[in-house]
Amino acid sequence: xxxxxxxxxxxxxxxxxxxxxxxxxxxxxxxxxxxxxxxxxxxxxxxxxxxxxxxxxxxxxxxxxxxxxxxxxxxxxxxxxxxxxxxxxxxxxxxxxxxxxxxxxxxxxxxxxxxxxxxxxxxxxxxxxxxxxxxxxxxx
Numbered sequence: 001x002x003x004x005x006x007x008x009x010x011x012x013x014x015x016x017x018x019x020x021x022x023x024x025x026x027x028x029x030x031x032x033x034x035x036x037x038x039x040x041x042x043x044x045x046x047x048x049x050x051x052x053x054x055x056x057x058x059x060x061x062x063x064x065x066x067x068x069x070x071x072x073x074x075x076x077x078x079x080x081x082x083x084x085x086x087x088x089x090x091x092x093x094x095x096x097x098x099x100x101x102x103x104x105x106x107x108x109x110x111x112x113x114x115x116x117x118x119x120x121x122x123x124x125x126x127x128x129x130x131x132x133x134x135x136x137x138x139x140x
Contacts (some may be wrong), residue, residue, distance in 0.1 A: 031094070036083075039079035041075065042075035042076035047072075049071075071104070078101055078104060079097075
């Protein structure tokens, strides 16, 4: 059984005997799928951010619209860099995609950690007849 794959650097077909693929060829085949998924994920993020911006005037939702739009647009642009890198077989663009995605993940982790650290002390009051606390965001 002969499998025909494209070599990453030479754009020449490579024939692998047997059904086992090397790890490099497996990762090359999986990368476009991951990039397509991040591209598809970015569109709902932008739509939700815009929906929050135009439809809701609640204080806590106004706080979420900016990060949702920023993350969606950044993820979309990062995915475009990845798509161009994979289709044009530019290793520099693929590394830029991976580094930008890592930076975006670290930024989201820091934002989540900041949210937990800010709200760790409480600040809410006990809601009547409920087991949880109620929080109110004050605009100053």
